Amino acid sequence: MTNQAILGVILGPDNSQRVVISAGLPSSVAALEAEIKTQCKIVTPFRLQFMDPLFGNDFVNLTSIEELQDKATLKVVYTVSQPQDQADSFSFPSTSAADDASSSSGDSTVILASPEYTSSRSSWPDLFPVPRFKFDAEIKLEKAYVAFKENGMLLIPDPKLKSDILEGLIQEVVKHTVYLTDSKFDQVAEALILRHPCLKEKGSPSGYAGWKMSLKYKLSNYRTHLRKVGCPEVCANALKYKPAEKCSPAYDVKRPKRGEVDYCPPFPLGVSEQSLEKIRIELLSDVKKRNNRDTIKGKMNITFSLRRQEVIYDAPMISELQQRWPALFDAAEHEHFCIQKISLKKQSSMNVFFAQDMTDAATLSAIAGTTVGVYVTRGTPGKDFPDVGIIIEGVVILQDLDNVALATAMLFGLFYCFNMSYPAQLRYTFEVIQKVVMGLDPTELSRKAQNLKTKLQ
Template identity: 45%
Template sequence: MDPPTILKVILGDNSCQRLTFSNGLPGSVSELVGEVQRQCGLDSNFRLQFMDELFGNEFMNLTSMDEVQNRSTIRVIHMTEASTSQCSTSAADLCPYISEESSSLSSGCVDTDILSSPDSSESSSSRSFWPSVFHVPKLSYDAELKLEQGNIAYKETGTLLTPDPKLKSNILEGLVQEIVRYKVYVTNKQFNTVGEALIAKHPCLTEKGSLTGYAGWKASLKNKLAIYRTHLRKLGCPEVMVNSLKHNPEGRASAAFGIKRPRRSEVNYCPPYPTGESDASLERVRVELLSDVKKRNNREVVKMKMEKTFAYRRYELIRDTPMIKDFQTRWPALFETSEINAEFKRITTIPLQSRFLSQLDVLSDKLLKPFEKRGGQIGKRLQSILTHMAEVDDVDVGRECVIKGLCVYLNEDPNSLVREYTADEAFQGSIEDTTVGIYIIKPDATSKPEDIGVVLEGQMILRDLDNVAFDAAMLFGLMYALDLNYPTELKYTFEVLQKVVMELDSNTLSKKAQVLKNRLCQ
């Protein structure tokens, strides 16, 4: 039996509490959330943060129980409060390692507050991440009364409640309204979390005839949500309208063909237009942006208009799936590093550049251990990368080596991600054959790079960037900003960058990524 453990829990301003665990800490973050909810009497949806000594005792999101020990301090962040705190974090707080001089350049920290009108910010921040523990909402008075009586009977005699049609409809409606706060297209695993939460809060609703105890509720909930999506489509919800039959390719009449939905933990995948705006009004703003982006010292105006047209741009991108060359012609401002950072934050509500580089630095030492232990041909390739990393004492080179080592460790070719060319080579033909990648141009093999940039669909999208790690961050951001699929030859590398480094949708990993994550926690 583990020794007793105590934690300090900060509940809010001037409010904290001590939690005692007689048998040691829970085994998972979700179990810890449940204990905090029970011992502190919380009824709202929240997540936890821990005090990180690596960053001057600042609070970071808690994703692993390895970050919590006896007498640690954790903080409760309610979901409505979390979105606000993320979006209001300044660049100085998020990028302490970037100098004032570099912050004024294109590669500087640009994850600052997004300027927007009240209407646009309201529409783009209407959703948040799917919670680690689903919160069953409070229902109508009569429904809660019936469930309370049913739970009492279940505890006393073990009698299960057979809900009447009105009560069942009330329960399903309440669950659907809570679900659409996060997304309208729900995965099978997320339906399971809803079912588990339902019978955990109301055990009298457990079904005897199913292995899970909620299989019937899950089936009914899927049907109820599908009907509700039809209702949303009639009301003009863009995230549902984009999947209507009229937007399907010719010859494909099935409504289920190519469903366009969030795949990588996008919070604002296809948001509604700002209040009072239409296609015509937002198209006028887009045309204005074509001239605004060419003016000097006009960054704030461009940023404000890009924020205003975010929903219009996303709907066009998701509905029409244009070629990148054509989309760049229509939205040239999006293909600047500052706007890539801003667009990523609009989609996911978290910063891109600062999060990517800082997390890469934090995980570097942990990644080097499995790199060093790997044997065979992969181990030899990793050893050459680690040797080069040790010879060159440079932060940017170290990050580049970690990214390349990650590709090798996952049995993928780092040359598919980063390709080097010398100035005397005819590299234009190779660029045109590249779908996704980073290019480096050097005068010769031993010199410093003359140019580093990003290639998408045979087009040099970004140029004159500082280093490969920064390039990788921008390339990752473009995957979200342009709604691109990960390249097949690098799918595990991008999955680890997303789910382990950026911690987006980190609960669902492939076997290869899960093995690596387990080794990082050892």
């Protein structure tokens, strides 16, 4: 008789449940997901991760039931929207929520969210999870591992096995980004030989130099494939999107350079540019209504892909964005979260002050000539407290912020929202904020930023 299996399932922060399967572990991951869905009464689509002892008990995606043992710990990862008890998350609306939002605005437009889009990307992991490869590839690797343990024999993979391994790694990589830095290629290749030590290369100082180079070629070829099928993030770098007078494909390349997660996402399934443009027009009226925050938030979520493609492809002026997307400036933090999946308010630890009198004519003239700035008023008629705000391209973008620390963090987020380059005079300042303070893509620092980081430590 089969012994029962007991699993610990983490459903969210401060929310876990014991799952008892009387017939033992199911024969497949899909069957296990169905059992957990039933016992835990989960209605939202999800995938499972398990606590892997090979990687310091970090959670990695569950791809084979063979990876599980009795009394294992699993984590539910929701692939559409997070449960209400998961704090500090930015929830994308479900179809029903979007329908409620559209009906409350008095329009019959049906807004559909795409589960594939909302779960398409996640931030780069601290430890890259090597996936399970094809069934026959795993058999070959298991045999090679036995030989390696017995006599230290390294495996020279045949072309098909090597192709299967590279394909599996690339499919895991593109869950996070399609543009890897050199250090991230190192992480992927190193994780491979740690998971499968029989694949270590003889004569290579690192043991994975050849794998790293092969990964670079494989990802480059895969980006070519993505460009052919119309992936917006890759198409942004195609020659046909460059100005006619510039013939170099490398001119004004608009690829993720600051660790963005959703840099240029595709349109959600079931919608088109025309339908999203209709929702954008509705938002122009919605922002003028009171107590309409939920409706605006839902429509801003749905139109995120349209807004990002417009910002990246057309590079409009800030004043034009204010006219087309007025709600964006009230939801700049949420927009940054969509792109980077990191809360700005939690990161606002910088404290730099600029004091100006907003009623002074000279000050108004200075604002018009300011490219980027944070201001603090000495006093404004009718107000008993100073005003803190942000200036970009001579336009006051945000006002009435709580403090300069928050304004600095919001300014940083606006660079992401508007796909702007850092001002030349402040490039090291913003590099330190991004890579040292916020920890976004922190592995490659300029010499000056590295020297400051060393002194701070």
